[in-house]
Amino acid sequence: MTPDPTPAPPTAEILYRNEVFQTGLMAQLLDGIYDGDMRIGELLSHGGHGVGTFNGLDGELVVLDGNAYHMRSDGSVQKADLSAHTPYAVITNFVPTIVRDLPPSLLRHAASQVLDELTISKNYMYALKIVGTFAWVRTRTVQKQTRPYRPMVEATADEEIVQFDDVHGTIVGFRTPLFEQGISVPGCHAHFVDDSRTRGGHVIDFKLREAHVEICPGTDLRLHLPLTPEFSAADLSPEDLAEQIRKAEKS
Template identity: 45%
Template sequence: MKNAGVCCCVEEIARSFAHLNSAQPESEIYQTSLMSALIDGVYDGSATIAELLEHGDFGLGTFNDLDGELVAFDSEVHQLREDGSARVAGMGQRTPFAVMTHFRPTICGQLSTTLDKVDVQALIDRMIGSPNLFCAFRIDGHFERVETRTVPRQTKPYRPMLQAIENQPIFTFKSTSGTLVGFRCPPYVQGINVAGFHVHYITDDRKGGGHVLDYRLLEGKLELAKISTLRIDLPHTESFQQATLHSEEMSAAIEAAEG
């Protein structure tokens, strides 16, 4: 009965959404490095935050040494730290993995009913229509709760990510207003990126956030952008060249790391 109710709710909300100007140029997703490299412990990259912003005003990722989570929107980049706090990222900081886009929403709507993460994901799937396209999305709203985690900063010799996240701190932000920044990627890019949903959160006061594990949205605004172009820059570092970028266990490792 619950699934039927969720389906009905999603369909009703989807009908209320507006489709925006389709004549505007479609965005592309720019990505530095691969998710499989991050899983294997490649935590040093050469791309700076300033260079990322040349490729987009919206995105997510991490920082060198796996030092917290990266969230970007409105051309502002914040570092979400292992204690649950947030700070403005420096333009000279570097990233081993990040995904950016010039966010040009093609669909938007108000969410005026309480929705869990699975409800919102079902709505996004419904609005995009195909599992084979990429999607960037943003939710500005008030949340009953948002559960996050942030990987602690690593030191050399680096451990693979599954070992690095064994003792990762988990935080629950209760009754906060903030912004979710996320991407939904097709199943066929698992390892290149994260198949499915990858989402980061930051509070409106810019004091806290992290990689999203779960949430319950009370009300907010959802904006979506369909994207069909992916551009990847691969690192020229020795650690990347020597990394194990594919294995039978890779998909399970990514699912465990991303929650």
């Protein structure tokens, strides 16, 4: 009998099409283009779950449950100014199709392997949320840059690590396919914010106590590029693109 060449349909993991909206490019940040033309208020019209940064690399952005927060290099968090601008952010309407408890005591690397097992394909985008109690979370957050801007690998080289112990909170992130390198951050790009929405940052590592994960597939990507002279002149295809991303993300 001749095998059926028709590929198997996706499982119940993907029940619908879901758009991921992105403004700016990771390659743009690597080239030191830190100013964009999209306001945070406009960004929120595209979803309620996201990560990014602010103009001038002025800290990290996390969007959780429709609210935008501004995270500073000292680990503090406050509500974001909706009139502020972002050069780079990724956001979506978060409707999870996978919800699973995670094994206790997982470190970030082991948790990533578990997430690989929960998703059917490396060729889709996935928005994710890990909610629970953490033994510790290590974060870092970029400091505001001044002109002339340094390349991102230099701007992030002296960042301090901030650790939060015995904390309950949420990791907000995206898992992105390798083919999006330069557009976004291949692999997992995640930010943490505690339940009080007063502490957080870009996730470096963590150890779980008790938590669950929610995963929302993204099938469509809508890309918004800045209309600025700096973006037009940027070098978006350096030969060492992958290495620059690894250094900037501390991965």
